[in-house]
Amino acid sequence: MARTFRIAVVSDIHYAAAEERERCANLDFWRQIKNPASRMVGRAYHRFIWLRHRGAHNNLFDKFLAAAGQPDFVVANGDYSCNTAQIGVSDPAAFASAGECLGKLRARFGANFRATIGDHELGKTGFNGLGSMALASWPRVTEGLGITPFWRVQFGRYLLLGITSSLVALPLYKPDAPAADGPEWEQLSQTHLEEIRAAFAALKPDERVILFCHDPSALPFLWREATVRERISQLEQTIIGHLHTNLVLRIGQRLAGFPTISFLGKSARKISSALGQAKLWKPFHVRLCPALTGIQLLKDGGWLSADLDADADAPARFEFHSIEW
Numbered sequence: 001m002a003r004t005f006r007i008a009v010v011s012d013i014h015y016a017a018a019e020e021r022e023r024c025a026n027l028d029f030w031r032q033i034k035n036p037a038s039r040m041v042g043r044a045y046h047r048f049i050w051l052r053h054r055g056a057h058n059n060l061f062d063k064f065l066a067a068a069g070q071p072d073f074v075v076a077n078g079d080y081s082c083n084t085a086q087i088g089v090s091d092p093a094a095f096a097s098a099g100e101c102l103g104k105l106r107a108r109f110g111a112n113f114r115a116t117i118g119d120h121e122l123g124k125t126g127f128n129g130l131g132s133m134a135l136a137s138w139p140r141v142t143e144g145l146g147i148t149p150f151w152r153v154q155f156g157r158y159l160l161l162g163i164t165s166s167l168v169a170l171p172l173y174k175p176d177a178p179a180a181d182g183p184e185w186e187q188l189s190q191t192h193l194e195e196i197r198a199a200f201a202a203l204k205p206d207e208r209v210i211l212f213c214h215d216p217s218a219l220p221f222l223w224r225e226a227t228v229r230e231r232i233s234q235l236e237q238t239i240i241g242h243l244h245t246n247l248v249l250r251i252g253q254r255l256a257g258f259p260t261i262s263f264l265g266k267s268a269r270k271i272s273s274a275l276g277q278a279k280l281w282k283p284f285h286v287r288l289c290p291a292l293t294g295i296q297l298l299k300d301g302g303w304l305s306a307d308l309d310a311d312a313d314a315p316a317r318f319e320f321h322s323i324e325w
Contacts, residue, residue, distance in 0.1 A: 005155045008068045009304040011077035011241030012291035015101035016055035019093035023084045024055030032128040049297045055082050060292040063323050074109045077241040078118025078214030086131025088123030089140045115147045117164040118214040125176045133177040150195040156310025159209050165218035167192040197227045208312045211238040219284045220277035238284040244291040
């Protein structure tokens with residue numbers, strides 16, 4: 001009989017070490033928004049819908065570590081800190097949070113663990129207009145935190161691939177970066193895409209792929225790659241994070257084709273542009289791993305497990321495990 005492998009997936013942990021916990025508890029981030037109406041809407045949205053107490057849910061991460069059992073392989077699919085300075089892990093406080101989070105994962109799962117890079121690791125401009133995609137975060141992610149931008153692991157006829165969504169979707173993220181950093185980000189993106197092309201080109205006809213990609217905004221850019229399109233029938237599932245809740249995933253799918261909004265700042269332009277291409281998520285068979293918190297409104301967070309048949313005679317069997325606040 002073919003062996004069955006079990007994998008576990010966790011995403012958007014947003015762990016807060018001591019300094020980020022203090023920032024989240026004591027700083028009024030919304031005061032940075034100058035427009036009073038925007039400030040009021042932002043506060044209300046986070047208080048009642050998104051997440052009221054940022055940085056106060058490390059206990060849910062501990063619950064995952066206790067509940068995950070002994071899987072053959074574990075993937076963390078991006079966003080390990082609270083990114084309170086909005087410049088990724090080039091901020092020492094965010095670096096400490098991500099390092100503590102990843103340290104616990106590695107201590108618990110050892111060599112059977114891989115991590116993907118999320119947008120919060122690199123930084124981005126928020127709705128308050130502050131922050132940037134900081135090039136200084138890149139070596140701190142790859143060297144300081146030891147996250148490999150592209151990785152592949154084989155389980156029988158299943159190939160698990162981890163990619164960096166911010167590099168694949170660089171045309172969306174590049175406006176968040178200082179102009180002087182553009183050429184280096186472009187080079188990093190091209191190198192990354194070459195690795196992805198080579199992996200898909202090397203697929204054997206009987207192999208199946210499970211792709212790990214933090215932000216689904218990257219998928220339309222992957223679709224532009226001929227090598228990926230030619231082998232898309234072998235891609236069984238794409239596991240995403242970033243959206244925190246299946247409610248947002250469903251809304252995004254229904255708003256596919258939404259026009260780009262160019263007059264409400266970088267964040268609105270980026271999100272609306274991504275929604276405009278969301279119809280191209282479909283060929284990738286997207287499955288969301290929610291944040292451990294889910295969102296304030298629904299408290300619908302948790303993690304995924306999947307059983308893989310080494311011979312790939314049957315599709316991977318996924319199960320969602322909820323975590324109570």
